[in-house]
Amino acid sequence: MPHALATPDSYLTDFRTFETNLPDEGPDWIREVRQQALARFRELGFPTARRGNEKWKYTNVGPIADATFSYPFDAGAEVSLSDIRSVAPWDDGWATVVFVNGRYSPALSTIVALDGVQVTNLEEAVRADGDVIERHLARHATYEDDGFTALNTAFLRDGAFVHVPEGESLQSPLHLIFVTAEGAEPGVSYPRTLIVAGARSELTVIESYVSLSSSRYLTDAVTEIVVGDGAQVEHYKLLLESEGAFHVAVSRVHQGEDSVFSSTFYARGAAIARNDIQVLLDAPGSSCTLNGLYMTSGSQHIDNYINIEHAKPHGTSRLFYKGILDGESKAVFGGTVLVRPGADKTDAHQEDKNLLLSEKAEVASKPSLEIYADDVKCGHGATAGTIAEDAIFYMRSRGLDLETATAFLIKGFASGILDKVRVQPLRAFLEKLTTKALWGSRFGQAS
Amino acid sequence: MSARAGNHKGPLLEVRDLHAGVAEVEILKGLDLTVNLGEVHAIMGPNGSGKSTLANVLAGKPEYKVTAGEVIYEGSNLLKLTPDRRALDGIFLAFQYPVELPGVREREFMKTALDAIREHRGLEKLSVREFNKLFQEKIAQMEMSPDLVKRSVNEGFSGGEKKRNEILQLAVLEPKLALLDETDSGLDIDALKIVADGVNKLRGPSRAIVIVTHYQRILDYIKPDFVHVLIDGRIVRSGGPELALELEAKGYEWIKEAVESGERLSV
Ligand SMILES: Nc1ncnc2c1ncn2[C@@H]1O[C@H](COP(=O)(O)OP(=O)(O)OP(=O)(O)O)[C@@H](O)[C@H]1O
Ligand SMILES: [Mg+2]
Numbered sequence: 001m002p003h004a005l006a007t008p009d010s011y012l013t014d015f016r017t018f019e020t021n022l023p024d025e026g027p028d029w030i031r032e033v034r035q036q037a038l039a040r041f042r043e044l045g046f047p048t049a050r051r052g053n054e055k056w057k058y059t060n061v062g063p064i065a066d067a068t069f070s071y072p073f074d075a076g077a078e079v080s081l082s083d084i085r086s087v088a089p090w091d092d093g094w095a096t097v098v099f100v101n102g103r104y105s106p107a108l109s110t111i112v113a114l115d116g117v118q119v120t121n122l123e124e125a126v127r128a129d130g131d132v133i134e135r136h137l138a139r140h141a142t143y144e145d146d147g148f149t150a151l152n153t154a155f156l157r158d159g160a161f162v163h164v165p166e167g168e169s170l171q172s173p174l175h176l177i178f179v180t181a182e183g184a185e186p187g188v189s190y191p192r193t194l195i196v197a198g199a200r201s202e203l204t205v206i207e208s209y210v211s212l213s214s215s216r217y218l219t220d221a222v223t224e225i226v227v228g229d230g231a232q233v234e235h236y237k238l239l240l241e242s243e244g245a246f247h248v249a250v251s252r253v254h255q256g257e258d259s260v261f262s263s264t265f266y267a268r269g270a271a272i273a274r275n276d277i278q279v280l281l282d283a284p285g286s287s288c289t290l291n292g293l294y295m296t297s298g299s300q301h302i303d304n305y306i307n308i309e310h311a312k313p314h315g316t317s318r319l320f321y322k323g324i325l326d327g328e329s330k331a332v333f334g335g336t337v338l339v340r341p342g343a344d345k346t347d348a349h350q351e352d353k354n355l356l357l358s359e360k361a362e363v364a365s366k367p368s369l370e371i372y373a374d375d376v377k378c379g380h381g382a383t384a385g386t387i388a389e390d391a392i393f394y395m396r397s398r399g400l401d402l403e404t405a406t407a408f409l410i411k412g413f414a415s416g417i418l419d420k421v422r423v424q425p426l427r428a429f430l431e432k433l434t435t436k437a438l439w440g441s442r443f444g445q446a447s
Numbered sequence: 448m449s450a451r452a453g454n455h456k457g458p459l460l461e462v463r464d465l466h467a468g469v470a471e472v473e474i475l476k477g478l479d480l481t482v483n484l485g486e487v488h489a490i491m492g493p494n495g496s497g498k499s500t501l502a503n504v505l506a507g508k509p510e511y512k513v514t515a516g517e518v519i520y521e522g523s524n525l526l527k528l529t530p531d532r533r534a535l536d537g538i539f540l541a542f543q544y545p546v547e548l549p550g551v552r553e554r555e556f557m558k559t560a561l562d563a564i565r566e567h568r569g570l571e572k573l574s575v576r577e578f579n580k581l582f583q584e585k586i587a588q589m590e591m592s593p594d595l596v597k598r599s600v601n602e603g604f605s606g607g608e609k610k611r612n613e614i615l616q617l618a619v620l621e622p623k624l625a626l627l628d629e630t631d632s633g634l635d636i637d638a639l640k641i642v643a644d645g646v647n648k649l650r651g652p653s654r655a656i657v658i659v660t661h662y663q664r665i666l667d668y669i670k671p672d673f674v675h676v677l678i679d680g681r682i683v684r685s686g687g688p689e690l691a692l693e694l695e696a697k698g699y700e701w702i703k704e705a706v707e708s709g710e711r712l713s714v
Pocket of ligand 2: 629
């Protein structure tokens, strides 16, 4: 009954081609990491939703495993800045690093005055073989137990490397854009990001996954974020893939003492999307806030799998996700807040709220808590509701038509998350996008 | 569009033998009421007699089904119109229990509503600047804290703040027929006076006001032309302002008894 999916040969063939074409320079350890990761992928294959696999209980990756994605993914695709600006948020004051179909594009990237902060393509950073890279790359996002991470690591080459040295801070946001352009055939890209924020440093970073394509493709992304002692990192991730795309992403965050990490996840696109975030509060006094807004329609499926691990005392975590589900779409919210022995005085709260716009939309929301420490304050909740008829009548009694009233209420629901976006141009972009998405899916009109 | 409205000569509102309720339960059992422009009517009656049901049926709340009778507004059938169309045509209900709208800002909500209403009346939309000026004036008139309207509509408002906010909306939207469902309940004495002033400012020959209340107190401030007693889904007695004083002094029992014996007699 439980059928272990075979590792498609195409990935192994692709790997051989990939490896042969890699430039010769660079340290040996990265070669080993790639090979070990590939070996692990051969053993693990893609995950199955078989019994006992809590990690993938509600998401069937069959459509991903059964498809063939070519690699390299049309590296010659022509993309202009105005193409990108039509789908991604933009501000001239932001430093921007662009990757097209997984490959770094120096021509499209604008890295302006970076206050002593290092931002480079990962490939170059690895070649330079810095100590920071070796200490952190593939150390936080472990591939031993995760097929997608293993695959990404096997194909590790391009990506973003951001290093904010101790005490430094980046004044304006850094924008990492991973854009998928129309390819000749369905392709796969392996975006990789490593962010290391040194002690007492500050950084705001936006990771945007956008698409200029309407076809089917796979994004298998891995992000590692190290937040040093007393550092503050504000992280945004935008999942704006095409409606036919598959997006599987893993984010691993490691927090030092008294560090502050905040993340906002915004998802709109993709046929199947997986948002796997794991935050390890590995030193006393650290705090994290994870906000999220996902909007699905049609037959989209999104799986949020979010784990927060309190390993040391006096940690605080706040998780607040909201979903707006239309059509026959499905959303999953899973994961655990784990409070390890000794992580006393932990203060943790997680909440997932869903608004169902259609009778056929479905949500499986199962936040959970595991507490092994004393004197902790923990809570969690999950709700799924429909549009409040009383509120609709109230608004209509003031002269708003049904569609406008509905749109107001949905926007109001989303504002609980969007109001917390502190980067103003980004918030404006997301508000507009939310309205547009709503009118597109609900009312079939331009906004 | 609403050209007929201007030409219409008869009563603003005529409710004739109205029967309405929810599912199998009849709540309004043959109610009659006529309201002309320029008039102020008070409707009083015991708890559960159907006052809010009447107000909600007039505003078009979908859960109430009309089973018999008719409602004529400006000479045509009101009951076939959607709630928003009724609002555009000039009906406004100040809710007994105003609804919270999480994440919806009062200013944006009111601007959108006023735009729709003005468009329907064939008037230009107000510019953002003009609207803000108007809105500011009304907030000041209602002596409301400007911070209050920066929050989500009614969310976390006190009972009195919610009622005051209803009258703020009334003042902004300037309807033809204002239905105030127990707007006075839960207001302190100062707030009652502010709310009454707000309503009185709207009093005039081109408007009618129907006030549902349990208390004579608000009628000291907003003098009604007519007072009606609604018991068990029907208006059983109508009179002038003195009827409210009589009810205040004697309660409803005497009317109920009079009605029952009257009915027995008429059998
Ligand atoms: N939606 C509903 N579903 C079921 N019963 C209802 C509904 N609305 C009203 N009723 C019932 O109809 C009757 C009249 O209710 P209504 O709210 O109109 O009374 P009211 O005169 O406004 O009372 P009060 O003075 O307490 O506000 C009550 O018995 C009430 O329980
Ligand atoms: Mg009532």
